[in-house]
Structure formats: structure tokens, C-alpha cells
Amino acid sequence: MMNVTFPFNDVDRSAPIRPLERPREYFSWGRYPRAQHESVYKVYWADQVEAILAISRPGSCLPYGLGRSYGDSCLNAGRSLVDCSRLDRLLSFDAKSGLLSCEAGVSLAEIQRITVPRGWFLPVTPGTKFVTVGGAVANDVHGKNHHRAGTFGLHLARLRVCRSDQGIVECSPWENVDLFRATVGGLGLTGIILAAEIQLKGIPGDEIEADAIPFQSLSDFQTLVEASDQEFEYTVAWIDCFSGGQTRGIFYRGNHADGFRDAHKKNWSIRVPFAALDFPLHRYGLKLFNSAYYRWKSRRGSKARVGFNEFFYPLDAIRDWNLLYGARGFLQYQCVIPEAAYDVLQEVLSKIGRDGMGSFMAVLKRFGRPKSPGIMSFPRPGLTLALDFPMRGDSTLRLLDELDEIVVQNGGAVYPAKDARMSPRTFEASFPAVDEFHRFVDPALSSSFWRRVTGG
């Protein structure tokens, strides 16, 4: 007779986590480049992360959240991913002070869904809410209120990071400051972020009093920015990059409106079922879309009260919109150009127009002065332009290289979160702190992006 003894303290029930058997393919948002991963670990508990890092080879792992980075900064070709999207627990929330502590895999969508009805809003939110907190930290994301609030990293009270060489380390603007400053904007390379404490912002209501103002040239845009950045918390512009010599667009600005009207419930969405053929976003399609969008938005009355989802996350209403770019994927390009160099922006835009490569959604925003703690943070004072380009092979890559050239020559920078192709030289020019940053890279971590831009 066999005895069954308790507790079952053998390996079976607290087994070291093993990689997924036949995992799905892990993409970046642009679906270019595509990467084969040697293995994927899906973690369900923060305590499993330490065990994975402990057994991993040098440079073998990269944390992965919701895959919203556009290029290859969330990929680790030929090596391992640690899927942290299930570390999505909220750990504490003080409804009086708005201090939220949560695991790093929590999505911004979840935070907004839970805290907005209670009068608290993310201090900084990017244009999609389907990113994780860990990803928002690692890319030090920015939003329409950068001129006021700076980046996501400015609102962190604390991070808990798991490193292969030091175990679990707490860092904050006051404690282990160097690691904190490297982790904010550190592309997930300074250790796997387990948890974060975020100071949310109190809001008077869940809708936005929004303005949409058409403009016909970059100098008009400048005038609008000057006039609006003082009075409006959120400003951003959409531009039609097919409009020829004069850049026309729509300038959006908004403030939180008073009164809660269950705006979080107004959240319809449709889903793109599969990767489209190329033609909907062919040059003429894009051109047509851009001019129709311009007409539509400039005809509609300018003032409106809209739900926060509509104002901040218009594209989230089309789930998997990246599939519209077809099987070859697309490239996103975002750069920042110091403010003195306004005419450079015009040069960039004309170049894109000339090449007929224009984009579906071109976004222009003026970054403000608030300085991020992150040494590798992308935003800096100046104008930032974001565009996407369907991947059409060498001609697309060549155009972007030429844009890099202009940006770097004028003291600008290119955004890693959106990049799949910048050269090591462009990277170094964009991030002078990279030498200092190297010291903080966890020996067990690496990414496709990191190897590409460091030649490693």
C-alpha cells in the first residue's frame, strides 16, 4: 500500500516554469520585421520571473507585454520572450490620493476602466490604451499633454524590477535612482519590471471638452500651438501629408469637462478580421482617405464634448487596425526636431510628399519642457512628427534613412518604440546617454532592436 504524504513538496507543484509548447507567433505592432523566437515563457506570477532569469543564458530574454511597440524593440529573434501580459493585478489603490500600485502587465485600458469612474485618470496616456504599464515605463511614453505633464516616467513613485544579477530591486526617484533613471525609457533591458506605482491625476469628469480647428500651413499650426498650449491640457494635430506644398491639417485641443456621464461605457469597437490585401492603403487610397478626413473634420462643428475614449484612443475603436497594412506590415516613423528648426519639418514633409509615400495617420505635436527622469527617454523640447508607411521594401527603407539624415543633422532624435530600421549611428546621435545606459543593461536581457543598434 502506497502512502500519500503531505504536503506534496516535490517539484511537481512548484515546478520551475517551462516555455510554452508551440506558442503562437509573437509580433510587433507593425508586423515588420517578423521574428522566430526560440522559446516563449508565459508568466502568471511575479515570483516566476526570478526563476526564469536565474536559469537564462546571457542576453537571451526579453519581457513582452501587449506587443504595441511598432518595430523590433519588443522582439528577440532567435532567443526568448517572457510574456508578462498576465501579470495584470492591481495591488493597491488609494482613492483619496490617487496613488495606484499594480503589476507591470496591467493594461492602461484596465486602469482607465477602473479608475475613471472614481475620478482618477492616467497622468499621461499614449494614443492607444492597449499597452501595459511595463511597456509605458520601458518606452517612457508621452501623450497629448506632454507640454504640461511630460512623460509617463515623471509620474512614477516606484518601480519593482527583477534582475538576473541582483534579484528583485526597488527603485524610485529617491532610491536606487540610477537604476530608476535607466529603467524609465530603458526598453525593458534593465531588468524585468514587475510592478509600478503611478500617481494618477484627479479629474472633474469623464468627458473631454474638445476643439477641432482646421489649419492650412505649418505657420498656422505654430500660431495655434502658441495660442493653445497655455490654456489647453491636451493638444495634437493630424496632418494630411498629401496636400502638396502647404501642409494642411486639423488641430485638436481639449480639457477635461465637468461631470461624469459613464463615458467609459461608450466604448464600441470593430475588429479587422485578417491581414488585408495591400490595395486599401495603396497611395491613391491613402490620398483619398486623407483628403476625405480633412473635409469631414473641417466641416463638422469645431466644439464638442466627447468621451475620453473617443478623444484619446480613436484608433482603438478599430481593433487590429495594423492588419489593414497587409501581410508585409508597415513602418512607423517618429522623430523629434528641436524647435529652432521649424523649416526642417517642412523639408521632411515635402520629402515624404515627393516620394508619394504619405501616411494614413500623420501626427504632429509640440513637446514641452518637462524633463523626464529617464536617461534614454525620447521626448525632448521640439516638434514631434509621427507617420506610418506601408512596407514596400527598399524604397521605404531608403526614404526613412534619408529622413534620419535630416533629423540627426538638425539635432533631432528618432523614437526606438516605433523603429525597425534605424542605424547604430542614428541611435547614438539620438541618445547621447547610451554609453552610460550600457552599464545598467541586465546581462540576461537583450532585444532584436538592441542588437541592431549596438551591433551586438
Added chain:
Amino acid sequence: MEKIIVLGATSEIAQHTQRILAREQKEMLLVARSAERLRSVAADLRIRGARQVIEHTTDLADISQHAQLVTFVVENFPDFDSVLLAYGSLLPQERCRHSVELSLREWQTNFTSAASLLTLFADILEQRGSGCLAVITSVAGDRGRSANYVYGAAKAGLNVFLQGLRGRLYRSKVRVLTIKPGPVRTPMTSEMPQGKFFADPESVAEDICRALERPRKEILYTPSYWRYIMAAINLVPETIFKRFSARQL
């Protein structure tokens, strides 16, 4: 259903079920083995709206602890109206089938200890004359397959136990809900090749919550198409079935 005890509260399906219940502001007593993991689960549920979350740490597979658990429940959560039994273990079949010891452990976890807990909670609810016992078993208990019969045998035993219990308790207006999920993407199955048949734990949790609110529901297949798949599988004669039963789903 307002006050629920979840046995195995850190299981993936249980966690997602609890999130839905939290949003509906239910009260819950959560029982799990790891205090640390349970703490993070409970904190999350409180923020998501649960009216009350009580944590209790114990190894549910250890029957000698069950009396103590019942005492804890009676003292701290006496007017519970439902119990969800959600824990289980699925070791790789290749290891179990040649090991009496591992098989016994699987049965201990999946059947013997579960039956023990149900015996204790059935008595409480029977006396009270109301309530619901909901138990997660598996489609693997509907027919023995070479690929998972050690696990399947325990779940089959549990299914039969629940059938009998249902017959005993219906006179006292206590409902017994048998929940039979197909394969689900959870840590339990993360080492299995996950084909198209795998469901997301979120959708399974939604089905469970819906069934908890439907007083007449007694057997839940989730996703629901498993009812038809298993009905078809049960029609296949054994002489034919035995040739295919080694295949992974």
C-alpha cells in the same frame, strides 16, 4: 449568489471568475495554498470592486486540514451561499501512467480531497436548505483516453460523485453544478501543444458566472460546443475509440 467560497482561488479559471464576481460587488472567501500569490489576487479583487475578500491559506489536497477549513468558514464567513471548487492538477500523463505514486497524488488532488470537501460543505448547505455547490471537473471525465486517463479517471469519479450528490441534495433545495470545461489556456496546460480547441480562461469564467446565476443549470459544458463533441465521442464504439484515444487534442 452573493457570498461565495472559492476553493483553489489562484487557479487561472478561478481568478478570472473572481474578477467578474468582483465587478458585480460580490463577497468572497478565497482559499489557496500560496499566501503570497493569494494576497496579490485578493488585493486585485478588492480594487476591482469586491465588497469583501477574505483570504485563507491551506493545502486543499491535504484532507487532514479540511475540518479546520470548515471551522474557519463557520467563524468567518458563516452565511455563504455558494461554493466553487476550482483546483486541480494535471501532471504529464507519460509520467503518471507508470507511477503508482504520482497517480495516487493526482487522484488525491482531483478526486479524494475534492469529494472530502464536498461532503463537508454538502452537510452545511443541506441543513440550511439552500445554496449551490459548483465544481470544475473536465470533459476528460466523460470518456477515458489513453492521453489523459489518470486525470480523466479522477474527474470521472468526481462527475459521478456530483450526480449522486445532486440527487441527494435537490430535496433540500441545494443545487449541484457540474462544470466541464474543454481544454483551456492556463498554466495547467502550458506544457501541452495548444491547438485551436483551447479556450481562453476569460470566456470560460464568463460561462461559469452566467451558470452560477441560473438556478436550474446543472451541467455546464464550456465552451458550450463541448456538449456536442462529447456526445458524439461517447457514441463511438470502444473497439474503434481505443485506436484514436492516444491523440492529443
